[in-house]
Amino acid sequence: MEGSQWSLPAGLKGQCPYTVLGLCLPENGSPVTVQEAAADLSSVESREALSLKAIGTAYRRAALRAHPDKNKGRETEAAAAFLIVNLAFAYLSSREQREGYHRHLRTLLALREQREQQQLRWTEKDRERQRFKAELERREAEARRGPKVNIEEEKLREIRERNEALLRQRCEADSQARRDLFKDNSARLLLQRQQHQSSAACSPTSGETVQGEEFTDDILKRSVLLSWPPEPALASDRAPGANNNGGTAAAAAVDAYAPTPASLCAELYGHGAVDLCLFSRAKGLACVSFSSRERAIEAALLLQRQSKEKRERKDRPTVKLADKAKGFEKLFLRIRNAAGASDQLQQNEANRGTPTASEPAEHAEADELDEEVVLGIARETEEAAGAFAAALAAEQAAATATADMPLSTPVTASLTKSNCSVPLRSSSSSTDSTLNDAEARHAATAFGLDGAMGCRPTSAAAARILEYVKSCGAKGLAAAEQQQAEAEEEEGWEWLGGSKVAASMSMQQLEVAAFGELQRKKKQQEQAQTKGES
8 A cells, every 4th residue: 555655756746646546635635645535435446437438538537738839938836746747647547557546545544543543542542541530639639528537546446456466476576585495405305315323322321212203215125005086076066956966876885985084094903004195085095104114014015905896896905015116215305305394384474473364365376286185195294194193092092902902712713714815926835825723823923922921923924934944954944043043032022014025035034034024123122121221
């Protein structure tokens, strides 16, 4: 399209060739430019409607008017005008050039209309902008004339925001202090563990025996870990109506199998239980420590046998030695450290007189959830340990009262068939899996449980160890009788272990294990005598 305009002869000087020939002239009768020729659609259509014959007729008339012979005295201007007329006629005589010129006029007309529409849109936008501006000015004027802001309410709002910021900072500082105390306690316990010496030291001033602090390894080696399905949340907390009965029934079913500190004490007191070092009903965990590792092994075997009797129950407890449970040592350390950190934090807050229970908990950070759970387990363990200690004291008092009563029960009464139900695989030629009365009596005598001490509990493991020692030959029997003779003067000792462990031990290991408890009690009596003399 643009190429058609530039294809016009240069002599036309941008004038419309039709108007040069006197066609489609405006009212003033003078030729117009190409842009003016595309002023409207009617002008373009009128030029497209002209035929070649009409163009020729117009050319002859224009040539006569501009011929130099017809313009005396104006020959020079007439010659120039005559040349322009010939150029216009030559251009319009070509059909291709004429159609290209018409297309160019159409293009100019479209551009003109587009500019007009754009100008119209801009005008509308200007009017809309002016309307928005007037509306904004009106609102600003109304706001200036409106009521002023309440200064007191603004101050109260600022005070509330400042208090909330202070509370958040306080909560963050307390959380950071709790974490720092937790880390400090962990580092301190680790340092004490590295510097720990297993031997006990005696105080020179008071004469009291100062026992070395028990560490995790010492506790876990003689502890048993019980785990059972944790107690689920009550359904009444989630849905009203009929669902409450189902949730209560489920919780009651779990409670029927979940142990308590009192039940654990009643069940394990006779096997040397001394402390409840971890207890959590929500997690389904309980860790009971015993006087020795042998006692812990026997208790673990007993609990496993009881658990197997409940094989049909899907929620029967799992029993493991604490030092063999994967990941339990880390949890145990965290709970002990959390308990120490909580006590120290409470002491510090009590010293500075700052309450802790009234602080809002909604600003606590998300990463404090695990720490709160550990603190909860530590608090629950502390309460359960107190209940276990109370039950243990009651059991000890009852046992002391029973021991003071005269006894007529034979020695073999404590050696029932149920106590000797675990067979021992040894090198003995005997095929009997249980001991008869004579063998049981001989075992009780060999272990210092004669008629005067027949009320002491003796496990099948002790009898199995004696049977294994006898089967090792006369040398082992002589050694056992010699140690038994040395132990006759002692009172109230027995060794309770696991028959499965005894079956895998050598004779030397059996001798050491069987009389290790005796040596320990000897030391205790010597210390008690020393304390009494001092």
